Amino acid sequence: MSQELDRVVVKSVIYVSGEHDPRQPVPRPPDQGKRYMMGHDPRLPRMPERPTLFDFFRYRFGPSAHLLQSARLALKSGAPEKIVLACLLHDIGINGFIRSDHGYWSAQLVEPYVDEEVSWAIRYHQALRFFADDSVGYRYPEMYIKLFGPDYRPEPYIEAAYREAREHPWYMTSRLITVNDLYSFDPNVRVELEEFTDIVGRNFKQPKEGLGFDGSPVAHMWRTMIFPTKYL
Numbered sequence: 001m002s003q004e005l006d007r008v009v010v011k012s013v014i015y016v017s018g019e020h021d022p023r024q025p026v027p028r029p030p031d032q033g034k035r036y037m038m039g040h041d042p043r044l045p046r047m048p049e050r051p052t053l054f055d056f057f058r059y060r061f062g063p064s065a066h067l068l069q070s071a072r073l074a075l076k077s078g079a080p081e082k083i084v085l086a087c088l089l090h091d092i093g094i095n096g097f098i099r100s101d102h103g104y105w106s107a108q109l110v111e112p113y114v115d116e117e118v119s120w121a122i123r124y125h126q127a128l129r130f131f132a133d134d135s136v137g138y139r140y141p142e143m144y145i146k147l148f149g150p151d152y153r154p155e156p157y158i159e160a161a162y163r164e165a166r167e168h169p170w171y172m173t174s175r176l177i178t179v180n181d182l183y184s185f186d187p188n189v190r191v192e193l194e195e196f197t198d199i200v201g202r203n204f205k206q207p208k209e210g211l212g213f214d215g216s217p218v219a220h221m222w223r224t225m226i227f228p229t230k231y232l
């Protein structure tokens with residue numbers, strides 16, 4: 001497909017690191033005098049000039065059923081809007097950006113636009129997912145045993161983050177993300193993004209210039225999702 005493009009796309013180091021040793025140069029096909037990708041990638045749906053959070057859900061994020069179901073579960077349980085929003089956004093790192101340390105990326109992406117407690121909770125769900133809490137009936141996920149094996153232990157920095165979170169006044173906000181996360185994988189339940197229009201409207205400070213163009217400390221991260229193949 002990339003051969004049909006009239007621009008050459010060079011993948012970022014992190015896209016290929018692993019399959020490829022990042023210290024080695026990536027073999028490139030001869031460019032045959034073509035120009036390099038410096039803007040909109042024609043293989044992707046074009047985003048509006050001033051994209052909203054929902055535009056990213058529609059045009060850049062992978063299937064979001066897990067996030068939507070998780071947010072609906074929180075809503076049904078009578079959780080405050082802050083927690084519903086945190087559930088809706090907690091895994092957007094996985095859905096649209098970078099999987100490794102996804103809780104930290106997800107939190108950072110939304111930090112300038114949400115209440116501090118929301119981004120804090122999203123950041124720490126990364127660690128809390130690995131630790132049980134009987135007081136709310138949260139157990140170590142069966143799925144993790146399947147995915148990572150029975151002997152897997154989280155890295156020391158995750159354990160440290162867990163201990164830090166336990167002592168924090170917002171611990172339960174983050175814990176509730178993991179509680180609502182646990183049961184959110186029903187392929188038969190369909191939840192529409194629009195159900196959360198009002199909650200997002202009240203709790204997510206959508207920049208008028210659009211995400212990516214508001215000059216915030218994370219604007220470049222949203223722009224990278226808009227133009228993921230830009231050469232520079």
Ligand SMILES: [Fe+2]
Nearest residue numbers: 090091103125
């Ligand atoms: Fe997560």
